[in-house]
Amino acid sequence: MSEVQPTPSRDERSRTILRDIVSSNAMISVLAVVLALVISGILIAATDPTVEKTSGYFFARPGDTFQAIWSSVSIAYSSIFQGAVIDFQASTFAGAISPLFDTLNFAMPLIVAGLGVALSFRAGMFNIGGQGQILAGAAAAGWVGFSFHLPLAIHLPLAVIAGIVGGAFWGFLVGFIKARTGAHEVILTIMLNYVAFYLISFMLRTPGLLQAKGTTNPQSPATLPSAVLPPLLGSQFAVNVGFLIVIAATFFCSWLLNRSSLGFRFRAVGENPHASRTAGMSVKGVYVWAMVLSGALVGIAGATQVLGTLTTGFSSGIDAGIGFDAITVALLGRSRPWGVFGAGLLFGALKAGGYAMQAANGVPIDIVLVVQSLIVLFVAAPPLVRTIFRLRAPGAGGGPSTTAKPPRRLRRAAAESSTAQTVEAAQ
Template structure:
């Protein structure tokens, strides 16, 4: 008789009820979906999906055939839908063909060339993005990737054409010069922040402007610019200083992609396996606690931006020695600012940054073919990047759009908080309610290390 009695704290129904196989499977599936919804990579993928949807709307709004079919939508709605589907299919298939694989190419060499172009575009983005990611993991907002790329490209380009050295030694010296140039430019901001407490955002933005006008001034000097030319261009980099091709003369992919792979491995080892990387992450979490633990915060703060600048300078060196071969006023384009997008999209992790660089490189490479074959403005690619950054910067918005659970695992209540015992957490532990902003939104986090939340 004692065996049939219900356990204390349970009702008789609870003591005798058992879950069937369907209820158990449903519970497991629910838990799996909840865990999947809490992962940061899923939010990143969904952010890209949202960007593609927004891009599709803009493509349809800008296409004249869609506008024409919309004028008689109520008379022939199927014509609008068919035209819209055809326009989107051509646009996004052209984007894929220009970035990954062109199945309409006449030869296998031409078919795989888009993938190599994606790799070429991604090299400076990956290298500079890794530098930005180190700053984010260390609690610093390095906005100076643009200036660091310019200084790296300027140093590498000058050494590439001003010296006459053997091939192997020349390219190594030019790469080292570009890395040192970027490290010095980043180190200026690092030392100012470490010694005087200057805001690194303001300092790096100002250094960007200085780098732009410094290069413009150098290109006006007779000893720096191309001899006998009125254009603001430098002389071409000697062949001995150029990065060698990986797949032969039919492709532009060069050894800079190998440098990007090695830099990704180095940054992973630095942040996850080295003592210095532990210090970087410690000052990013709490500088005061790190100082109490005996970490030299001043030295670590300066080294963060030195290493970050060196990686961005290496990206500039690879850009000029492997692709451009000469210096111009717009040598960096928007690479420094796109590197911030890469770091955000990659969650400031080395592998994520590498993959994000490939994604943005693919958008750049595919956007050219998309504009050439469908007439879609290439500015749509910039809109895609902006929407991705917006979604990455607001994970709660992505979770709300796709009805994902909260990052802390708590289910969505969809309204006012429950009172009394209902306000307790699922594990039965009643605690103080979390602080919320107006409208029930979560308070935004203040550390860049937890941006993946």
Template sequence: MSTESEPQAPAPDVPESPAAQAPAGPPMTRNIQEIPVSNRVLHDILRGSAVNTVLAVLLALIVGGVLIALTNAEVQAAAGYFFARPLDTLAAVWAAVAGGYGALFSGSIINFSAPDFATAIKPLGNTIGFAVPLIAAGLGIAVAFRVGLFNIGARGQMLIACAAAALVTFQLNLPALIQVPLTLIVGIAAGALWGGLVGLLKARTGAHEVILTIMLNYVAFYLISWMVRVPELLQKPGQIQPISRPTPVNGQLPKLPGLDQLDWGFVIVIVATLFVWWLVERSSLGFRMRAVGENPHAARAAGISVPRVYIYAMLFSGGLAGMAGMFQIQSTITSGFDGNIDAGIGFTAITVALLGRSRAWGTFWAGLLFGALKAGSFPMQALQSIPVDIVLVVQSLIVLFIAAPPLIRTIFFLPKTDSERSARSRARAARRAERHIDPSDSKAAAA
């Protein structure tokens, strides 16, 4: 027996697989997992901690206090001889700021100088009254944010809801037990359809929701402005002014038992907050919505229908905005409405959702805060001669600081987050790559 191995036949030529033929490089899944810019921006804004939120509000109040002091006549007079008697200027500043924020508190929370308890807590009822439509609209904006959508159309959704409710239910003359919920349901459905139209157009055509919602705001405004001029549609009978028919008494939200300042809108908005919390945080649809909000490409790869989620999100968002419109005509303004019935709530709700980090209960408390700012701004102007615009500046600054967490951490000397540190590391690596510097060369890297 020969010990030499027998020669083997050469292996047949087998064509390489496409994966083997492909040049070395980043995997194809990298493109699938890349997060869109809009989702990254929302994620960065909304993932901040409660500490950042509190500090943002505190910093906005500090800047507001500075503006109160600068616009106060007594402070300006005392500043003329600051170097002679600096304590007079400081005392005037303290009196102006303390008086302004004291009037804000007494006009929005409780008035300790009131003669009885019912009068003392009346400011709290005003705060809740202003906050209820803000919370409802803010919840709608928050739902869209969690899916990575910028719903700038809450104003148009509120207007369409008001028009639909007025057309369908105002002349029914049904018992209040039927007409109140029917009016509310019709308004919510109309707002949902107006918002769902945006989701459908984005899902089918890829149109950007910001452009769609802004343009539909104009469509709704001019449509309502025309409808309140036509007697056969919305115009109040026997009236030449462009205003709608008043909300019938049996269509208005009844007051809560024993609480003259509050109606059932506050209870409804609490239920809506619970529903949004369950929808987003606990339901299977909410899981798909959050997945799309984090990364729609990865969600699509996991088998989630991203277009369908967009439609669902805008339906819920528009419906909640429509609910805010119903609170306006069923509780706040019942004498008739026009194209300005939203009263800026549609845009302020964006601030409320951002302050609440697009969480249901965070939005609820943020709405109460903004309701308190609005309720307290009127006593500030009446008692302390402080312009209402100061409160608007404070609200705008809250948005600015909420949208810029690194600015808050820099001002208050807070440690940077892991994402910021990794972002800086990636930026340094990119600069080194552009300069063709070897990272192992410490001298070149330092240069």
């Protein structure tokens, strides 16, 4: 009788899905972006008034329709390029490269928050709590930023550290509760997002906590100049010193996951927590540390949002959807630090170029959200991408199936040999 295989638990199924997504090759990520851009181009063309008008007499003059489609899509995507990389129409060199620094500015919180989400992914945990961790980090960094009058060399690092501690504490709550009670981290992080949002909203409406004096608006005081991140290359460019912090965080995550013993435990538990426990690793301790470091990295994103070039205080919308975009960045980057860095740059370019696209030909900026959503869809479904492009699955041999069949004559010879051995044994 064949043995009955035990039914995998919900946590095991979640880890299997996450492991399949993370372990897919980089080509799937590239093809996912290509598919997302192609489908988004179809949507842009389908909603263009000129395309709609020329399609009315398509059979009479089909060339007009194809020309309108090409013009609509090419203008939209060239506008994204000019708004995100280089503006060829600018009169000065600084104006021409200014869009590139806008991209870096948009990418900065996405990269560091994506690193935090990716770190938890590598430990086998779904960190959906980026919004709450950003709010916690932003509140802590903002409070330090407007409450103390200190020299720049002390005040700015102290505010950044406060943001890291705030995000780390919010992540610690998830890891601690999961380790002690076994509660699923997806439920915990989602619920703590609401807790953080309404808690910060309450504090921004309460005098003496985060609300600015002399106003009834739910807004904090402005960050003091000694705690504002200075521009990296001058005031004419949007990017600030926070981008150097992001690069340092990327190097740190790369070292942590690939060179340190703690990173090895993260990867081991993410692959198989039962085998890791048998090998003597503290799986519960890994869960706590993974969420603490994940929250700390996401907290840096909150700190850079508050300590950037803000001239006014922050509100409860300071996260700006970065916490959820970070999940997409981590997935597209395959939870590899430098892959996340590149994915963050791509999404920063889409955000920076989306405004230029809307101004150029009236394409709604919401199309950028469509591109991001489609990227998530294709990245999370590698078999779909392989089917569309007719790619072999990982580990496949020379044919489409994983296990190649031997030639027919060899199978027939093996069958005859097996039959002869059976007859001989019976005699």
